[in-house]
Amino acid sequence: MSTGGYDRAMDTDTYGESFEEFRKSFSYGSRSDLNFKFLKGMSDEEASEFFRHLLDRLGDAYDTGDLAPLIQLAYEAQIQAYAPKPGSPPSRYTYDDGPFAPTSMPVAGSTVGLVSSSGHFLRDDDPKPFGIEGMTQAEAEDRIDDFLREAPALSEIPHDCLPDDLAVRHGGYDVTSASIDRNVSLPVDVLAEAEAAGLIGGRTTTYFSFPGATSQGRLRKILPEWIDRIAEEEPDVMLLVPL
């Protein structure tokens, strides 16, 4: 149910912007913030409830200092916004069955490979999307439609690379956490720790990353080349991390 304040916010004559325009502006619009682009996928009613609860919990945090309820609310809203809507057409990439390769040995004795769609790359090996070297994150976000039409580049990441060797750029999500700590999406150091702890038998020499916001059709066409390159690393098992 709408409140009086909500009704006034919807009055474009008063504010020049509808609430729908406001919430959609966080998704590649005037207020673009990829942490909150999910607002575009909500109804006005759902989004207004999100903001109401957000402010309510913020008010509580003044006294408690506890930010967990705020993060929990945003997390729940993401799930709500990205859930398939009733009556929406099925994805063309829906499968009733899937391939399955049994493991031949315990993971503790296996060599583990890694592919992430995080968009990490070596600073001295910029994939130069659209021929642009040094494209910034902001520029990548501005060109998200171009990324979604093109095939992605697969970047090779040495398993012993240092944090400063890497950069991350991806037009589809907020890369702040991945910039602070690559292990949130590209677990280079975590896999080294896992090997040291005996959880895995070893690591492939090279890992891989690409920006996952891409043309699915073009990706599928170049996949055989990727699979051949990944196989050269001779992994026994693969860890895959989508963003």
Next chain:
Amino acid sequence: MSVGHVARAIEETGTPTVVVMVRAFRHVAERMTLPRTVITPFPMGRPLGAAGDTETQLATVTAAFDLLDRAAGPGEIIDLDLPFRPGWSTSLP
């Protein structure tokens, strides 16, 4: 969805795979019938845990390794119950 295609293609060559993704994308794992999937209760952009939280990140990949060791068929999905930030008493729902 991109990584789903990669997972299926690698698995078809005979190499076992496990995917770790945030809960907002759980429906993708379901409809693509990925070989093995670990769902993490974390915000988007942080599928393995919060920045600097090495303990949770290691626990997440350990869960993925456990699933590799025990999964008997395609499409198995496990939902992790881990706190997003160190010191939080409960996980996100």
